[in-house]
Amino acid sequence: MxxxxxxxxxxxxxxxxxxxxxxxxxxxxxxxxxxxxxxxxxxxxxxxxxxxxxxxxxxxxxxxxxxxxxxxxxxxxxxxxxxxxxxxxxxxxxxxxxxxxxxxxxxxxxxxxxxxxxxxxxxxxxxxxxxxxxxxxxxxxxxxxxxxxxxxxxxxxxxxxxxxxxxxxxxxxxxxxxxxxxxxxxxxxxxxxxGYDSIVKRLELLRAGGGDMVARITSGIKLLLGQSGIEADVRGREKRPFSIWKKMQDRRMAFENLPDVMAFRVVVPDTAGAYRALGIIHQRWPAVPGRFKDFISTPKRNGYRSLHTTVMHSERVRIEIQIRTAEMDREAEFGLAAHWAYKQGDDGAPARHAYPWLRDLLEILEQAATPEELLEHTRLAMFQDQVFAFTPKGELIQLPAGACPVDFAYAVHTDLGDTCVGSKVNGRVVPLRTPLANGDQVEILRSKAQHPDPLWEGFVVSVKARSAVRRFVRQQQRSQQLKMGRTLYDEVVARLKLPLSDDAVTAGLARLKLADRNALYLALARATVSDTAVLEAVLPGSTANLKTKKRGKAGPRAPISIRGLTPGVAFQLADCCHPIPGDRIVGVACPGTGIEVHGIDCANLADPGEGEWLDLHWGEETESAVARLFAVVHNQPGSLAALTAILAHHGANIVNLTLKERDRAFHGFVVDIEVDDLAHLTNIIAALRATQAVVSVERVKA
Known part of the structure; x- marks a missing residue:
């Protein structure tokens, strides 16, 4: 210490x-x-x-x-x-x-x-x-x-x-x-x-077999440059175990086949000397194609500058050589700490204004919806390699490797990404999912009517683009849930059959520990609060007067009670419109079968002139009735299971299920289900419409 x-x-x-x-x-x-x-x-x-x-x-x-x-x-x-x-x-x-x-x-x-x-x-x-x-x-x-x-x-x-x-x-x-x-x-x-122990042992064997190869190569590079009049400080070392391990994993190579396990640094007096040294080294040893990088003309995002090349040395090994000036070497060693301006930006602004990558991390903080998403996006932002592309005006944009025009649009400006409809790369129209290459010139086509497409999340790679797409999807889902929750709330309140004052609703929200009506609508849509809890919250004691129903329980069904019929008169519910408690109903006399009960809007009702209609109402002892739905689902595994799971979750017993329509993309099913009343059915339809597996669902009344 x-x-x-x-x-x-x-x-x-x-x-x-x-x-x-x-x-x-x-x-x-x-x-x-x-x-x-x-x-x-x-x-x-x-x-x-x-x-x-x-x-x-x-x-x-x-x-x-x-x-x-x-x-x-x-x-x-x-x-x-x-x-x-x-x-x-x-x-x-x-x-x-x-x-x-x-x-x-x-x-x-x-x-x-x-x-x-x-x-x-x-x-x-x-x-x-x-x-x-x-x-x-x-x-x-x-x-x-x-x-x-x-x-x-x-x-x-x-x-x-x-x-x-x-x-x-x-x-x-x-x-x-x-x-x-x-x-x-x-x-x-x-x-x-x-893995660490294995690589360390193999490096020891390599040193034992090749003698002091690093020292020999270091002396050779220094001598070569000195003969050409370039004074250089040359240092060499074996690459670290993790760097070797990462290359083995990325290239799927064994240690023996790994080409470059040694790296050398050449420090020269000035930038011109760096490029001259590069030329001399390439004249002496053949360069490995695709392994040259010029970070002097195009520095890394953190300000790092250097020339990187890989050559085939006469010792029959590939070696990596980094060439830089003394100033560049100091910056590479100490990073931003090499500058006394590290406290603030040059204009006295906070660090986030001086370092663009910090602004990217702050956007992650703002847009991440969950802790898991924050950690995931931060790790992605940390590990991505770079690709460089240009705007039509020549501005350089740095992007993660594998980035597409959508990533480019969001890197320029969030609004440009949100309204992106197409792109031109090097003057040619290309799909938005096209990967960009170094040096591409990208032009973004936009429309004010456009909005982020949820499908973009499948191919964008930058955190900024992915966060924007997820944010839009969350906003859309929230909007739909608010709409569905408002419908469910109206249905719940309608059961009370009396108007509610604003004070009653405010008190109810307090009892449910919800901030406002929107929070209540979302809670209903997401099923985090029950209908009964809402009723009891807005009007304490109201649920005591509502009958308790046990949905989905096996056993004989209780008889349906209808008021308006003479006691003992036979009746049946019409198969055409499947009326259920809560529907307005009428009765039609049918010879030999008694009274047939229809919904008031049934298309098959006889003309009033042809027979007598009876004004009927559901009795208080009604248990359940059969409703008919027509549901269209995606033709893919799990769609039907998702539909039936929602029905089971809402306590709706399936009486009959028939495949009515089918093609390569969609299947249409007629589903007969037992429900308690109209409110019960409305909740089920809302839940079905909210799931991705179901394309559409409608009640069949004729």
Missing amino acids: LRQYELVDRVLAYDPDADEDLLNRAYVFSIQAHGSQLRASGDPYFSHPIEVAGILTELKLDAETIATGILHDTIEDTVATTEQIERLFGANVARLVDGVTKLSKIEAQTENERAAENLRKFLLAMSDDIRVLLVKLADRLHNMRTLHFIKSDEKRRRIARETMDIYAPLAERIGLYGFMDELQALSFKHLEPE
């Missing part, structure tokens, strides 16, 4: 004007606050924040950031408060410490919810001051270096997976490639211990 004077001396070595008193006070406060706390390794807990501060000095960060590293766990793990930190160390340090602090008291139900809420707070704090991310990465790096002390294998793997999915990609996004490599290597060791 760094001693107090050693830490201060490190900071003063690169920043003689640093606030030495601030660092000393933070060091002492952290030790006193953490007291006798111990880490899993058995070391005093305060050794961890001190080591985190030491890592931050390697990035040559300012005194406030170093002090934040020293204090970053005090609010979470001790009795110290944000107010106390602000009083003793200033508002900036308190804000940074709070941004790094985890939410340790989140009332969440699942691990995903806790992880998502922590990530949400962290990203929001990072968007205002990027130093929050630098401290967090240093914190995670030291925790990963000591992860082996944790006894629980499950906990080690969970932390390693989070590091691999979130923190290593974040380090890459800000150009801290040294952090990224070490975080990935340490995570890989815990996630794939057998």
Whole structure:
């Protein structure tokens, strides 16, 4: 562990004007606050924040950031408060410490919810001051270096997976490639211990068989460039185990067949020298086609600049060579920490204005509907490679690999994506799902009448496009659910047969713990609140006067009671219109069969002049009746099962089911079901119309 004077001396070595008193006070406060706390390794807990501060000095960060590293766990793990930190160390340090602090008291139900809420707070704090991310990465790096002390294998793997999915990609996004490599290597060791050990052993065998090949190749490159008058610093190393493992998985190759396991860095005085060195190297050794990348003319999104090439060396191995200037090398080593403008954008704006990828992450926060979606989209945003395309005006747009014109449209502007109807790539009209290639010029065709198509989610790859499509689908579903819920509510209230005052509805919403009428409509549509609960909420005691019905119970049906008939007169319900309780009904005398009961709107009713109509009403003892539906479903597996499942869920017994129409796309069924009354049937029809398996459903009355 760094001693107090050693830490201060490190900071003063690169920043003689640093606030030495601030660092000393933070060091002492952290030790006193953490007291006798111990880490899993058995070391005093305060050794961890001190080591985190030491890592931050390697990035040559300012005194406030170093002090934040020293204090970053005090609010979470001790009795110290944000107010106390602000009083003793200033508002900036308190804000940074709070941004790094985890939410340790989140009332969440699942691990995903806790992880998502922590990530949400962290990203929001990072968007205002990027130093929050630098401290967090240093914190995670030291925790990963000591992860082996944790006894629980499950906990080690969970932390390693989070590091691999979130923190290593974040380090890459800000150009801290040294952090990224070490975080990935340490995570890989815990996630794939057998794979890690296997690659380490094979690298040892490779070194034993080839001697000091890295040193020989390094000397050869330096000599070649020196003979051409280029002064260069050349460094070489074997690629890290995780990098090798990833290439083995991506290319489905065995270790022995992997072409390039060594990488070399050439640092030259200026940009012209970098391109000249590239030409000399390509003249000496043949370049591997498709392996050259010019990140100097087209930097990565995090500002990384370098020339990358792969050549076939005379040692009979393929080697990767990176060529850059000293300034580019410093930026690649320290990322955005290499610039003193890391605190804010050049104009004093928050970090989210200086770094476009931060704005993308904030859009994920705004649009994610669930914790799972937030974590999924963040991981996708972190891991995507890039492809570069141009607008018709020549503006460069960076997109994830595999992006299509829809992704391009959303990258330019959300409104352009929402109204996209077609695209031209290099002047030629192409389908919206066409993958874009580097250098493509893309023109988006738009229409104000257009809206996002749910089918786009099947081929877009950018988080921004996918989030926009999902948001539109959620809005559409919510609109439909509100409409259906309003219908269900009207039916429920109609059972009371008396008007409800606004005060009664307001009181009912309070009893149901719902914010407003829309929340009630959604709850009814989603079946999270029952009809009976709504009735009892808006008018307490009203359900006591309603008869209790047990739907779907096996056994003999109770007889149907109809008022308006002479006692003892035989009657039957008409098969043509299948009237049910709640319908307006009339009776028609039929010779030999008694009275035939029809719905008032039955198309088969005889002309009144041809016979006497009887004004009838349903009696109070009515149990159930048969209603007929015509349902059209998609011709695909599971559609009929979905239909019958909804009927069963609503307590509707199927009396008869007949396939009436069929073609390659759709099937039409006539379904006879037992229902209690018209309201029961209306609920069933609404539920059927809401499912994707059912194209349409109508009641048959003739």
